[in-house]
Amino acid sequence: MKKSSAVPSSKASSTPAPRVAIAIMAAGKGTRLKSQLPKVLHEVGGKPLLAHVIAAATRVVPPADVFAIIGHEADRVRAALANTGVNFVLQSEQRGTGHALMVAQSALSAYDHVIVLSGDAPQINPQTIAQLLNFHLDQKAAMTLLSADLDHPTGYGRVIRKNPRSSEVQAIVEEKSSSPAQKKIREVNAGFYVFDVPQLFAHIKKLSTANPHAEYYLTDMASLLRQARQRVVVWKTQNSAEVLGANTRVELSFIDYQMRMRKCHELMTEGVTIFYPASCVIDNDVEIAPDTVLEPFVQILGRSRIGAGCRIRSYSVIRDSEVADGVLLRPGCILEGARVERNAILGPYSHLRPGSDIGEGAHVGNFVETKKIKLGKGSKANHLTYLGDAEIGAGVNIGAGTITCNYDGVHKHTTVIEDEVFIGSDSTLVAPVRVGKRAYVAAASCITDDVPEDALAIGRSRQITKEGWAREKRTASSPRRHGGTEKANPQKQI
Ligand code: UD1
Ligand code: CA
Numbered sequence: 087m088k089k090s091s092a093v094p095s096s097k098a099s100s101t102p103a104p105r106v107a108i109a110i111m112a113a114g115k116g117t118r119l120k121s122q123l124p125k126v127l128h129e130v131g132g133k134p135l136l137a138h139v140i141a142a143a144t145r146v147v148p149p150a151d152v153f154a155i156i157g158h159e160a161d162r163v164r165a166a167l168a169n170t171g172v173n174f175v176l177q178s179e180q181r182g183t184g185h186a187l188m189v190a191q192s193a194l195s196a197y198d199h200v201i202v203l204s205g206d207a208p209q210i211n212p213q214t215i216a217q218l219l220n221f222h223l224d225q226k227a228a229m230t231l232l233s234a235d236l237d238h239p240t241g242y243g244r245v246i247r248k249n250p251r252s253s254e255v256q257a258i259v260e261e262k263s264s265s266p267a268q269k270k271i272r273e274v275n276a277g278f279y280v281f282d283v284p285q286l287f288a289h290i291k292k293l294s295t296a297n298p299h300a301e302y303y304l305t306d307m308a309s310l311l312r313q314a315r316q317r318v319v320v321w322k323t324q325n326s327a328e329v330l331g332a333n334t335r336v337e338l339s340f341i342d343y344q345m346r347m348r349k350c351h352e353l354m355t356e357g358v359t360i361f362y363p364a365s366c367v368i369d370n371d372v373e374i375a376p377d378t379v380l381e382p383f384v385q386i387l388g389r390s391r392i393g394a395g396c397r398i399r400s401y402s403v404i405r406d407s408e409v410a411d412g413v414l415l416r417p418g419c420i421l422e423g424a425r426v427e428r429n430a431i432l433g434p435y436s437h438l439r440p441g442s443d444i445g446e447g448a449h450v451g452n453f454v455e456t457k458k459i460k461l462g463k464g465s466k467a468n469h470l471t472y473l474g475d476a477e478i479g480a481g482v483n484i485g486a487g488t489i490t491c492n493y494d495g496v497h498k499h500t501t502v503i504e505d506e507v508f509i510g511s512d513s514t515l516v517a518p519v520r521v522g523k524r525a526y527v528a529a530a531s532c533i534t535d536d537v538p539e540d541a542l543a544i545g546r547s548r549q550i551t552k553e554g555w556a557r558e559k560r561t562a563s564s565p566r567r568h569g570g571t572e573k574a575n576p577q578k579q580i
Contacts, residue, residue: 106151106219107197108143111186111277111304112136112205113157113177118333124159126205127166128338131345132369132387135332136163138208140170145212146201146219153193154205155186182301183277184293187286197283199223202304204277207331208341214323215278221321222280228316229285229307231255232278234326241333242274243305245320255318258305262298273322275305276329285316345370375411393428402433410446424456427463445480462505475517476501485511485529492517504539513545 116125126136136154143152149171156163157177164174177189187194187202194200201219203210214232222230233245241261246268248254258275259268289310293302308318323329332338349370350363357376360366367385368374374386375394385403386392393411398404400417407421415421416433423440426432429447436450441458444450448461451468459473462480467473469486475498476490488509490501499517503509507521510529521527522539531545 104198104223105196106147106199106201107194107283108147108152108201108203108215109175109187109190109194110136110139110143110152110154110172110203110205111183112139112163113155113160113180113186114206115158115180116206116333119335119338124163125332126156127159127163128332130208130332130338130342131349132371134166135208136167136205137170138370139203139205139210140167140172142210142212142215143201143203144170144172146215151197153190155190157186182295182299183304184290184302184306187304188290188293188302191287191290194283195287200281200283200286202279202281204331206333207277207329209328209330209345210278211325211328214325214328218278218321219280221319225253225317225319227280227319228282228311229255229318230280231258231308231318231320232276232329233273233320233322234276234324234329235272235322236274236326236329237272239272239274240269242331243277244268244271245273245275246271247273247320253319253321255308255320256312257309260297260303260305273320274329276323277331278329279304279307281307282316285311285314289314289316381417399433407438473501475499476503478503479505479507479523481506483508485509485513487512489514490517491515 112126114125119125119128121128127134140152140154152172153175154167154172155175155177157180160176173193175190175193177186199222201215218230218232236242243258243260244264246256246259248256286307289307292310293306295302297303311318327344330337330341332341346368347363349368350360350366353368353374354360358374359379361380362382365382366380369387372386372390374392377394378392378396380398381400383400384398387404388406390404390407392409393413395411396409396413398415402415402417402419404421407424409426410428412429413426414431418435419433421438424438424442426444427446430444432450433452435452437455438444439455439457442456443460445461445463445465447464449466449468450456454467454471457474459476459478461467461478462482464480465478465482467484471484471486471488473490475492477500482503482505491514492498492501501515501517502520504521504523506524509527510531512530513527514532516532516534519533519536521537522541524540525537526542527533527537528542528544528546531543533543533545537543
């Protein structure tokens with residue numbers, strides 16, 4: 087579906103298109119999760135429940151027409167989702183789903199229809215929302231609800247139709263108030279509705295709290311509107327996964343699993359090989375190009391983009407990073423906010439922190455940590471190295487155990503290593519410092535001054551060799567001289 091508004095425009099040009107808002111009920115605490123974190127901020131598929139619902143809503147109407155009703159830990163919820171551009175309505179006391187809509191009355195009174203979504207049901211499709219709205223408008227209903235048949239309907243409100251073939255609804259009965267016969271009904275209320283706004287607010291004041299939770303149930307609007315001789319209809323989705331709500335940790339993990347499996351299936355359909363998909367964790371917004379292979383136990387998170395023909399070996403974790411075509415990540419690499427250019431080879435156990443930019447065909451090996459660096463084309467840092475705040479040119483060789491000393495305790499400084507430089511093993515480069523083109527740094531040097539092009543810098547004390555020293559030491563400490571015996575004290579021989 088296009089990003090633009092999916093609200094149907096009026097066929098007859100004389101009648102203006104209906105004004106449609108979306109209200110998302112997201113104020114509840116989520117008692118059943120037993121958590122400090124508000125329910126709608128719990129994550130599935132790598133982002134908060136409410137972020138999924140807002141993403142679907144804003145593909146149906148513009149963000150300016152979306153109203154998230156928040157309450158429990160409202161500031162935290164607002165801060166987490168402020169970048170979505172939707173409006174927030176405060177329900178400071180949470181007295182039920184009906185009460186959530188009462189609180190939103192003034193925000194919604196400028197609209198003809200309101201689509202109501204549940205902030206804890208993240209798999210809802212924009213297409214389904216648009217179809218529900220179209221059905222509602224076609225049926226000229228006061229209330230239209232979305233339903234689905236569930237094999238395990240326990241916990242959901244049940245839809246009581248006027249008769250089995252009719253789309254007209256008599257009532258919605260909550261699980262706790264339902265009779266044994268009603269409990270057998272598999273058609274559940276999804277918690278998604280469309281209301282005619284004037285009808286909703288003409289009758290919402292009649293809701294009561296005479297129920298087991300002592301709350302205002304929005305579901306009671308079905309029977310209230312029926313009694314007022316208004317039309318209440320139901321539209322059933324065949325995709326029952328869409329309606330699943332995350333009320334408990336078990337439901338959260340089930341929805342997360344479903345989303346991730348769906349993501350893996352989408353990627354495999356698009357040409358990505360995933361061995362043992364159930365072991366891989368791939369967030370919803372990740373993009374991976376064809377012919378890339380993911381081995382078991384790989385995590386690709388956030389807004390990561392992986393090119394074509396890559397191989398991501400087991401136990402690699404990639405977050406918010408860009409990996410170009412043909413890259414090999416050996417096992418156990420960790421990338422965060424990094425960029426890796428074509429045909430580079432990383433790992434095993436490379437750690438790329440934010441701002442790392444690894445050039446085309448470059449190699450970064452075991453136990454190498456990088457942060458805010460540019461490593462040029464074909465350069466190599468293969469073993470046990472820390473490179474932070476550095477600009478490293480092309481064709482550079484960084485020896486094992488090299489360290490850029492980038493921090494003086496207060497400020498960070500930059501190390502510049504120009505093209506084709508050779509840094510000997512176990513060198514420390516105390517920034518700010520520059521090593522000119524093709525220069526060599528001798529092994530174990532501590533480089534504090536700039537090194538000119540083509541120079542050799544040696545920054546260590548000269549080796550002293552004492553001929554025969556070891557032999558003399560052995561003789562001096564031999565057991566015979568001290569009167570001991572081999573048996574009595576073998577340690578002394580060392
Ligand atoms: C609700 C429906 C039930 C339906 C199910 C589908 C009611 C009374 N019951 O039950 O028929 O089958 O959803 O998932 O509506 N919320 C507020 N303010 C409040 C209370 C809740 O904003 O005062 C929000 C919650 O944060 C949540 C949503 O409304 O996102 C639904 O509330 P929840 O308590 O989860 O309702 P269910 O028991 O799941
Ligand atoms: Ca729920």
